[in-house]
Amino acid sequence: MVEFGLLQNFGFDVLFKGSNMLRLLQGLWVALRISLISVALSIGLGLIVGAVMTLKNPVIKAVTRVYLEIVRILPQMVMLFLVFFGTTRIFGWNLSAELSAVIVFTFWGTAEMADLVRGSLISIPRHQYESGAALGMTLPQIYRYIVIPQTVRRLIPLSINLITRMIKTTSLVMMIGVVEVLKVGQQIIEANRKASPNAAFGVFATVFALYFIACWPISLLAKQLEKRWKDA
Amino acid sequence: MDFSVIAKYLPLYEKALLLTVRIGWMGIFLAILIGLLCAAAIRFRIPVLSGIVKAYIEVFRNTPLLVQLFFIYFGLPKLGISVDAEHCGMIGLGLLGGAYMAEAFRSGLETVEVIQRESALSLGMTERQAFFYVILPQAVSVSVPAFVANIIFLLKETSVFSAISLMDLMFTAKDLIGLYYRTTECLFLLVVFYLIMLLPASVLGSLLERRARFAGFGE
Numbered sequence: 001m002v003e004f005g006l007l008q009n010f011g012f013d014v015l016f017k018g019s020n021m022l023r024l025l026q027g028l029w030v031a032l033r034i035s036l037i038s039v040a041l042s043i044g045l046g047l048i049v050g051a052v053m054t055l056k057n058p059v060i061k062a063v064t065r066v067y068l069e070i071v072r073i074l075p076q077m078v079m080l081f082l083v084f085f086g087t088t089r090i091f092g093w094n095l096s097a098e099l100s101a102v103i104v105f106t107f108w109g110t111a112e113m114a115d116l117v118r119g120s121l122i123s124i125p126r127h128q129y130e131s132g133a134a135l136g137m138t139l140p141q142i143y144r145y146i147v148i149p150q151t152v153r154r155l156i157p158l159s160i161n162l163i164t165r166m167i168k169t170t171s172l173v174m175m176i177g178v179v180e181v182l183k184v185g186q187q188i189i190e191a192n193r194k195a196s197p198n199a200a201f202g203v204f205a206t207v208f209a210l211y212f213i214a215c216w217p218i219s220l221l222a223k224q225l226e227k228r229w230k231d232a
Numbered sequence: 233m234d235f236s237v238i239a240k241y242l243p244l245y246e247k248a249l250l251l252t253v254r255i256g257w258m259g260i261f262l263a264i265l266i267g268l269l270c271a272a273a274i275r276f277r278i279p280v281l282s283g284i285v286k287a288y289i290e291v292f293r294n295t296p297l298l299v300q301l302f303f304i305y306f307g308l309p310k311l312g313i314s315v316d317a318e319h320c321g322m323i324g325l326g327l328l329g330g331a332y333m334a335e336a337f338r339s340g341l342e343t344v345e346v347i348q349r350e351s352a353l354s355l356g357m358t359e360r361q362a363f364f365y366v367i368l369p370q371a372v373s374v375s376v377p378a379f380v381a382n383i384i385f386l387l388k389e390t391s392v393f394s395a396i397s398l399m400d401l402m403f404t405a406k407d408l409i410g411l412y413y414r415t416t417e418c419l420f421l422l423v424v425f426y427l428i429m430l431l432p433a434s435v436l437g438s439l440l441e442r443r444a445r446f447a448g449f450g451e
Contacts, residue, residue: 010310010311011310072384072434073384073426073427073430073431073434074388074423074426074430075388075389075390075391075426076388076391077391077392077402078391078402078422078423078426081402081405081406081419081422082419082423085409085415085419086415086416086419089415089416090416164294168294168295168296169296170296171296171298171299172296172298172392174298174395175298175392175394175395175402182298182299182302185302189306197310198310200306200307200309200310201307201308201310201311203307204299204302204303204306204307205303205307207299207302207303208295208299208300208303211294211295211296211299212291212294212295215294215295216290216294219290219293219294
């Protein structure tokens with residue numbers, strides 16, 4: 001009885017009513033699905049754009065530079081508004097909120113990923129290539145056995161961190177009307193306003209914990225890999 | 233694009249910018265303060281406190297600001313802890329930023345090798361002198377890039393304040409679009425005003441980064 005009283009006072013009791021907890025988890029999945037699709041696209045595109053950025057062509061350099069700066073300076077929320085409200089108005093097409101979110105997060109994630117790829121590629125010192133050549137290796141061999149293994153070791157922890165950043169940023173989609181975990185939380189609180197006036201605490205504490213549970217293991221993995229590969 | 237509309241909306245955006253900047257910089261100031269204290273607690277291995285600080289850093293680095301703000305603004309009042317929207321924004325930004333700043337300062341302190349302190353001591357410096365003249369300057373120069381990146385990141389994060397009904401730039405833009413349906417003009421102003429806020433910070437940041445690099449060790 002005492003425990004039940006505690007649950008009620010802190011508003012955790014609504015989570016056990018009906019399928020509320022399940023609905024919250026489904027809301028989390030909506031957000032996670034958007035981030036996972038964007039992460040997959042960003043990593044793929046970012047690898048290509050990052051490799052292209054190491055080319056010496058001045059036009060390519062200027063274009064990618066501008067792209068990076070735009071992404072670095074504009075908040076993701078502004079980009080969401082531009083795509084969701086702006087492009088639909090100007091070009092007259094119809095974009096669902098979820099599709100706009102995927103477009104924005106991919107546009108942003110690709111730039112971040114490309115920057116990481118470029119950084120790891122140019123961090124391999126020249127002498128690594130030259131030593132390989134001096135040992136009689138061909139260019140594909142140099143890449144296969146020397147450059148790519150080192151690049152990948154630098155890249156993987158950083159890109160895992162990017163994944164957690166993208167998951168966290170996905171919480172913004174609520175602001176353009178996607179019904180994800182925060183929105184579901186608000187609905188649950190509204191629906192139980194009378195029966196459980198303290199639901200706001202319990203529900204938002206749970207959402208807080210859910211995001212932490214989603215991101216923390218990924219961050220730990222990144223930290224572990226970084227530590228393990230540091231001296232390599 | 234209708235420029236008379238833009239002229240009409242300009243004062244509203246100016247007001248919103250001032251609010252965003254004010255809360256943003258207060259939050260960042262708070263973040264730096266929290267970051268310094270946390271980094272110190274970890275560095276000097278203060279018993280219980282350093283454990284709490286580490287947990288705090290992990291929790292706030294692995295959750296989105298929007299969720300933190302919802303929890304502080306809508307959740308905490310149920311426990312009797314009420315804060316108005318402006319202070320909630322500052323505190324939220326400060327707590328989020330504090331965790332990131334603490335990491336930046338801590339990793340800066342960590343990269344200074346033990347031999348630096350030992351050499352300073354063997355030259356007859358006291359612990360205090362070794363810390364302030366030898367370790368701290370090197371740590372600061374290592375921390376600067378992360379510090380600058382964090383400030384830009386926090387300034388960008390201010391864009392979620394509209395969720396707790398602060399009349400910031402996003403709120404103003406969304407409100408005006410809803411009222412008058414002047415989407416193009418509103419979004420144009422939104423981008424311009426974010427550039428006004430973020431471009432100077434970005435330029436100053438890269439200047440600071442370039443200056444600090446000369447103090448780097450071993451380059």
